[in-house]
Amino acid sequence: MSSGILVIVIVVVVLVAGAALLIPPYLRRKRLRDRFGPEYDRTVEQTEDRRAAERELAQRERRHEQFELRELSAERKEEFTRAWTTVQERFVDQPADAVSEADQLITTVMAERGYPTEGYDQRVADLSVEHATTLGHYRDAHDIAIKQSDGNATTEDLRTALVHYRALFLDLTNGHTTQKKDTVS
Known part of the structure; x- marks a missing residue:
């Protein structure tokens, strides 16, 4: 394999690995933003650490899943x-x-x-x-x-x-x- 092809393969692998590391947090952030709307921004602002804020919001979702919510008659x-x-x-x-x-x-x-x-x-x-x-x-x-x-x-x-x-x-x-x-x- 020539050195040019090897460089291209390495660059592609690095790009794919980088995307694999960056895309899941981006998707989680987008999902939380869509779900919580202005509450997402407020929680991030109060926490001053995006990851901690996102963990808190995810905890809220997990707790919420345990509720047996019902519509009113x-x-x-x-x-x-x-x-x-x-x-x-x-x-x-x-x-x-x-x-x-x-x-x-x-x-x-x-x-x-x-x-x-x-x-x-x-x-x-x-x-x-x-x-x-x-x-x-x-x-x-x-x-x-x-x-x-x-x-x-x-x-x-x-x-x-x-x-x-x-x-x-x-x-x-x-x-x-x-x-x-x-x-x-």
């Missing part, structure tokens, strides 16, 4: 919608109470759908797998609720919180799960 959707309407009506006279009730209703809907509800940070992580597009609303509403508990939220802040909670509420009650375990129609 039409009756339960209607009940929750009536409860949401009551929360909105209560806002007129008791805005702080309405915001607290909205948060509680979100947690109740999550539990009904099959999500664990063991704490705010864990709820956020669990929701991020299928509800990443509305997760920012949940965070913003929660931040305002904390501001309210400190006595620093205005009525306009509370109205904004309620709007944010409504976005997640609608996503949870009208959205569809990618898992089809125990689906209720």
Whole structure:
């Protein structure tokens, strides 16, 4: 074999090996970005290490796979919608109470759908797998609720919180799960 052909073979082998090393992380990154949307960027920014952030997101997916998520029945959707309407009506006279009730209703809907509800940070992580597009609303509403508990939220802040909670509420009650375990129609 001539030295020119040997060089070409070596270059091709190096290129194939390089591609084999670079393509899987790229595909994993693309899949996670597609799945988590803005939550991917937020997690990478907070972690400051892309690999660690991607491991965390993959862990969230593995945990999420263990859930037995289900759709809400039409009756339960209607009940929750009536409860949401009551929360909105209560806002007129008791805005702080309405915001607290909205948060509680979100947690109740999550539990009904099959999500664990063991704490705010864990709820956020669990929701991020299928509800990443509305997760920012949940965070913003929660931040305002904390501001309210400190006595620093205005009525306009509370109205904004309620709007944010409504976005997640609608996503949870009208959205569809990618898992089809125990689906209720």
